[in-house]
Amino acid sequence: MSVLTANCPSCGAPISFKSGSSIVVICNYCRSAIARTDRELRDIGRVAELAETGSPLQLGLHGAWRGVNFELTGRAQMGHEAGGVWDEWYATFANGSTGWLAEAQGRFYLTFAEKINPTAIPPLDRLRLGLSVGSIPAATPPIVAEIGVARTLGAIGEIPYELTPGQTFYYADLSGSANMFATIDYSDTPPTVYSGQIVTLAELGLADAGAAEREARMVTAVSLSCPNCGGPLALHAPDRTERVGCPNCNSLIDVNQGKLSFLKSLGAGKYKPDIQIGSFAEFNGANYMVLGFVVRSVEIAGMRYFWSEYLLYHPHIGFRWLVNSDNHWSFVQGVAPGDISDAGHIRYKGKSFRIFQDAPAQVEYVMGEFYWKVEVGETVQATDYVNPPEMLSRELTVNRREGSKFETGEVNWSLGTYVQRKEIEKKFNVQLQSPSNVAPNQPFLYKSIYPYWAVLAAILLITALVTIIASGSNDVMTKSFHFEPLQNAEATQVTFSDAFELVARRNIRVQGTSGVNNSWIYVAGDFINDDTGLVQTFELPVEYYYGVEDGESWTEGSQSASTLLSALPAGKYTLRLEAQWGPQFAEPANITIKVDQGHTSVFNFLATLIAISIIPAGIAFWHFNFERRRWSESMFTHSSSSSADE
Amino acid sequence: MLGKAYFAIGLAVILLFGASSFLGWELGTPSREVLPADARGPNGYRSFHFWHYGFHGGK
Numbered sequence: 001m002s003v004l005t006a007n008c009p010s011c012g013a014p015i016s017f018k019s020g021s022s023i024v025v026i027c028n029y030c031r032s033a034i035a036r037t038d039r040e041l042r043d044i045g046r047v048a049e050l051a052e053t054g055s056p057l058q059l060g061l062h063g064a065w066r067g068v069n070f071e072l073t074g075r076a077q078m079g080h081e082a083g084g085v086w087d088e089w090y091a092t093f094a095n096g097s098t099g100w101l102a103e104a105q106g107r108f109y110l111t112f113a114e115k116i117n118p119t120a121i122p123p124l125d126r127l128r129l130g131l132s133v134g135s136i137p138a139a140t141p142p143i144v145a146e147i148g149v150a151r152t153l154g155a156i157g158e159i160p161y162e163l164t165p166g167q168t169f170y171y172a173d174l175s176g177s178a179n180m181f182a183t184i185d186y187s188d189t190p191p192t193v194y195s196g197q198i199v200t201l202a203e204l205g206l207a208d209a210g211a212a213e214r215e216a217r218m219v220t221a222v223s224l225s226c227p228n229c230g231g232p233l234a235l236h237a238p239d240r241t242e243r244v245g246c247p248n249c250n251s252l253i254d255v256n257q258g259k260l261s262f263l264k265s266l267g268a269g270k271y272k273p274d275i276q277i278g279s280f281a282e283f284n285g286a287n288y289m290v291l292g293f294v295v296r297s298v299e300i301a302g303m304r305y306f307w308s309e310y311l312l313y314h315p316h317i318g319f320r321w322l323v324n325s326d327n328h329w330s331f332v333q334g335v336a337p338g339d340i341s342d343a344g345h346i347r348y349k350g351k352s353f354r355i356f357q358d359a360p361a362q363v364e365y366v367m368g369e370f371y372w373k374v375e376v377g378e379t380v381q382a383t384d385y386v387n388p389p390e391m392l393s394r395e396l397t398v399n400r401r402e403g404s405k406f407e408t409g410e411v412n413w414s415l416g417t418y419v420q421r422k423e424i425e426k427k428f429n430v431q432l433q434s435p436s437n438v439a440p441n442q443p444f445l446y447k448s449i450y451p452y453w454a455v456l457a458a459i460l461l462i463t464a465l466v467t468i469i470a471s472g473s474n475d476v477m478t479k480s481f482h483f484e485p486l487q488n489a490e491a492t493q494v495t496f497s498d499a500f501e502l503v504a505r506r507n508i509r510v511q512g513t514s515g516v517n518n519s520w521i522y523v524a525g526d527f528i529n530d531d532t533g534l535v536q537t538f539e540l541p542v543e544y545y546y547g548v549e550d551g552e553s554w555t556e557g558s559q560s561a562s563t564l565l566s567a568l569p570a571g572k573y574t575l576r577l578e579a580q581w582g583p584q585f586a587e588p589a590n591i592t593i594k595v596d597q598g599h600t601s602v603f604n605f606l607a608t609l610i611a612i613s614i615i616p617a618g619i620a621f622w623h624f625n626f627e628r629r630r631w632s633e634s635m636f637t638h639s640s641s642s643s644a645d646e
Numbered sequence: 647m648l649g650k651a652y653f654a655i656g657l658a659v660i661l662l663f664g665a666s667s668f669l670g671w672e673l674g675t676p677s678r679e680v681l682p683a684d685a686r687g688p689n690g691y692r693s694f695h696f697w698h699y700g701f702h703g704g705k
Contacts, residue, residue, distance in 0.1 A: 008694035435674055448649040455654040467667035507670040567670025601672060608663040612656040 008034055010043045018073050019092040022158035026074075033155065033156055033431070035162050048154040048163045050077050051085050056201065057559045059157045063204040065110060069094040072101070072252035076156035077521035078150045081399075081408065083373040084242055090159060098160055100194060101204070103184075105371055106240070106318030110204070112198035113376070118190030124170055129396065130342075130412045134180075135176055137194055142176035145337040161188075175338035177295065200338065226253060235369060236291055236311050243374045245367040247277070252366060252376065264414060266376060270365050271295045274324065274432055275310055277368040281427035283331050288312035288320060292368030298359040298382065300635055311370060319371060321422075323416060327432065329424045330391060330416035337413050346385045346392060348415070351391050353385035356440045359619035361395070372568040384440060390417035391441035418442055438630040445523045446619050455618040460612065464605050476500055476508075480592040481577060488583040497575035499530060499591075504570035506597035511562040512540040514591040519543070520557075521581040521589050527565075530572045538563050542591065564601055 013029035013240035017036060024035045025046060035042045060070045074090030084141040086104040093099065093201040100107040122134030127147055134141040151168045164446065169187030176182070182195035201207050222238040225231070231248030235241050241255045245266060252263045265622075273293040280289050292311035296305050309332075314320070321332035341347040346355070361382035366374050380395040393416060398409035418441045421432050435442075476498045483493045514521045520543035540563055546555040580587045665671070 058702040207663050270651045446648055451653055452649045452653040452656070456653065458658060459657070460660050460663065463664045464667070467664065471667065505668065507672050528681065533683060535681055536681070537676045539676075564675075566670045566672045568676040597670075601667070604663060604673065605668055607673065608659055611659045615655075 004036075006041055008032060008035070008043075009041050015041075017158060017159055017276050018071075019043075019098060019160070020096070020252065021092075021098050021160045022073070022090075023161050024155070024163045026156045026159070027403060028156070033076075033159075033163055033165060044162065047152075047163070048156045050075070050156060053077075053085055053087055053103075054238070055087050056590040057089055057101070057103065057206070059089070061206065062260075063100075063206045065091075065093075065199075065204055068097075070099070072157075074155065074159045074217075075628050076155040076159055076163060077153045079153045081149045081151075084371075085153065090157065090559075092158075099196065101199075106197050107200060109183075109330070110197065111181065111183060113192035114182070114193040114195045114289050116193045117428070119183060121136075121193060123351040124186050125189075127172055127406075128338075129398065129409055129511055131321075136174065136176075136182050136193060138176040138182070138195070140177045140338070142174035142195075142338050143177040143180050144172050145412075146173040147171075147406070147408045148173075148410070149408055159233050170408075175336045175607045177336075177338050179336060180338055199206050201323045211417050224250065224260055226262075226514055227260045228253070228265075233260070236289060237315075237369060239369070240313075240371045242372050243366065243370045247367060250367075252372070252374075255369075264376070265365075268557045271308065271367075273308065273310070273367065275322070275428050275430060279428055281312075281424075283312070283320065283322075283427075284395060286317055288314045288317075290368070291319075292366065292370045294363060294367075294370070294374065295365040298361045300357075300359055306364065311368065315496055321414070321416075322419075325439065326437055327421065327435040327521070328419060328442055329419045329432075330439075332393075332414050332416040332420050334416045335392070337411055340392065340394075340413055348392055351387050351390070353387045353390070354390070355636050356384045356386045358383040360636065373433070386440045387440045389414040389417075389443040389574070408613040416441060437633065438632065440634070442630070443622050444626050447623060449616050453612065456612045457609065460605070460608055468600050471506065473596055473597045473600075473636075474503070474506075475595055476502060476595040477575070477592040478592065480590060481492050481579075483579050483581070483587055483591075486580070487587050489582060491585070492578050492580045494576065494578045496577070499572050499574050502527070502568050502570060504574050504595060505567050507567055507599055507601065508536075508565040508598040509562055509596050510538055510540060511560060511589050511593075511594040511596075512542050513560040514542045516542055516557075516559055516581075517545045518545050518547075519582065519584055521579060521591055522577045523591060524591075525574045525593075526576040528576055529569070530574055532569070532571070536565055536568055538565055540593075556625065564599065564603070567597075 003550045006015055008015050008027040008030060010032040011027060011030035015025050015027055015034055015445060017025055025034050026033055031046050033044045034045050036562045037046050047267040057072060059072055059075060063070055072089045073092045078086050078088060080086065086102060089101040091101050092097045092513045099110055099112045105126065112274060114136065116135055117646055122131065127144060129144055129147065131144045132141040133144065136142055148417055149168055151172055152163055152165055155163055171186060172184040174182040181198050182193060183191045216603055222235045224235060226233045226246040226248055228246060228251040229249035231246060233246055235244060235245060238610055244253045244255055246253055252266055254261045254263050275290055277290050277293060280287050290310050294309050295306055297306045306325060310322040312320040323330045323332055329471040335348065339348060346353040360379050363376050363380040380397050383394045384570060385392040393414050395412045395459040398407055400407055410536065418439065421434065425432050447546040455531060477497065479497055481495050485494065510525065512523055520541065521541040525538045538560050542559065542561045543557040544559045578591065
């Protein structure tokens with residue numbers, strides 16, 4: 001890397017351009033921005049002191065990305081139109097390339113200038129939130145997640161473009177799948193596209209940069225005084241905090257580089273958090289501090305519904321949320337808009353989500369610290385999509401700047417995961433109220449029984465097939481019996497079969513067939529073991545009736561009947577039949593009896609199937625009602641019979 | 647927990663089904679009696695006291 005050294009044209013102090021692509025260097029002594037041209041060094045104005053953002057990065061820090069070493073050689077600080085500040089670090093790589101490492105809200109974005117046909121870049125007046133920009137190379141076309149106006153606040157070190165202090169310009173941030181990130185800078189003509197991805201400091205070989213200091217600062221906190229009441233005010237994330245609610249006088253305080261200014265009174269004790277600000281709890285293996293408390297509401301059909309959100313903070317991870325809605329709790333984290341697929345229906349990581357609510361949500365009350373300039377009355381269009389235990393929420397903000405023909409705004413996606421109340425109580429050591437309704441993302445806890453039922457049904461079917469194949473059936477006896485006329489209607493006739501053999505462990509089926517015709521024959525039978533005297537009784541009623549009534553023909557019964565009996569011990573048996581018939585008892589009767597063994601019992605199979613289905617059927621009914629209750633609170637109609645958390 | 651308990655009970659029920667199929671058990675089989683030795687044979691069969699009596703069917 002060749003280094004160009006010169007003297008500052010403003011103050012004469014030595015300056016140096018370490019990177020060949022650096023256009024501007026900020027003089028360390030007089031803070032003048034010195035631009036280099038082919039012929040000379042030119043002073044393009046003084047830049048402001050940089051705001052303290054508590055960044056873990058610093059000039060001269062060395063890292064590596066995909067095996068190529070880099071050095072942070074410059075830092076530009078930008079102001080967001082909403083009031084926040086972010087840093088953009090200029091990285092000079094050992095292979096001569098350059099990139100930008102942007103740092104905002106605890107996330108890091110590494111991007112490189114992309115050469116794209118200017119006609120393929122959407123012009124500012126056609127830019128819309130959610131617009132898919134296919135001309136930027138990516139696995140899936142990134143979508144516009146934010147359109148904003150930035151202002152150059154200050155810089156140090158070397159900058160690869162002609163930085164103009166105080167310059168404002170439009171930009172668009174785009175989000176793609178798998179952490180892909182791109183930004184379009186409309187300060188240039190044609191606009192410049194930078195693409196890359198969201199990275200972690202660990203991926204850049206900078207894992208330990210500043211984290212320890214930030215963690216220590218969080219625990220000890222910065223003690224300040226409320227500008228309204230003079231009461232003590234502790235900032236646990238002073239480098240991130242833009243607004244703080246005073247716990248002493250319930251005022252909303254603006255935080256600007258450690259300077260506090262009173263904004264408005266929030267009303268005394270209007271809302272009380274269930275979890276104390278400053279308390280800690282572990283989620284997903286990380287210990288978060290509760291930094292802020294905000295109450296928000298939506299109005300649906302003239303009714304206002306409130307819920308509360310707790311801002312959680314971890315110095316290495318950043319911000320998360322704990323949301324309490326109707327005493328149901330969810331742990332919420334941000335999701336890159338590019339990871340959401342919106343082709344007809346919302347999908348995220350292979351899961352499909354159904355819309356539940358879509359309404360303007362407004363801030364009602366704040367307490368504690370916030371990383372953005374939160375305002376009471378601040379409104380976003382909030383849309384919730386559910387697939388229990390998860391809920392995807394989209395918050396859309398669209399602003400129209402005074403005197404500008406372009407809209408700005410941003411779309412933010414977050415993923416909430418349902419947390420059982422008992423778990424929250426345990427984590428924070430608090431007592432919480434029980435919910436009385438079903439939450440949009442509350443999981444039905446007993447649905448695991450369905451796969452168990454499917455497995456059991458399969459086992460039952462296999463067992464039945466195996467027993468059918470293994471047992472086989474065998475005919476034992478088929479014989480027609482003739483009975484002489486009865487003396488009277490009460491009389492019976494008895495007959496015996498010849499002896500026959502029955503085998504053990506095979507059920508016995510007895511079938512009787514008789515030419516009954518609007519008549520009946522009843523047979524009381526007995527299998528008698530000739531050796532032991534064991535008697536197995538059975539009954540076989542055969543009856544068949546038919547006729548015409550009111551012009552409709554009807555039949556009842558059948559000319560045959562059968563019964564199944566448990567297996568008898570193996571041996572020689574005789575069949576005793578005692579018959580009675582009517583109404584033509586004075587006429588002779590005939591019946592053919594067939595005995596076979598090893599008959600497959602459908603009744604036993606069905607009885608077993610019903611037995612294993614009773615509990616799942618009850619749970620399915622419960623589940624159906626659970627889903628009906630869930631969707632009864634949605635502003636969108638979905639069939640309650642199809643469970644969302646299947 | 648409920649799922650596992652249900653699965654255990656369901657397996658027991660299916661085992662019962664398998665056992666009944668293997669051993670030839672049938673639900674609803676009437677109870678059995680034993681004829682005394684002196685009642686056996688064609689003559690004895692005809693006179694034993696528990697044989698069925700009376701009207702048992704018809705419409």
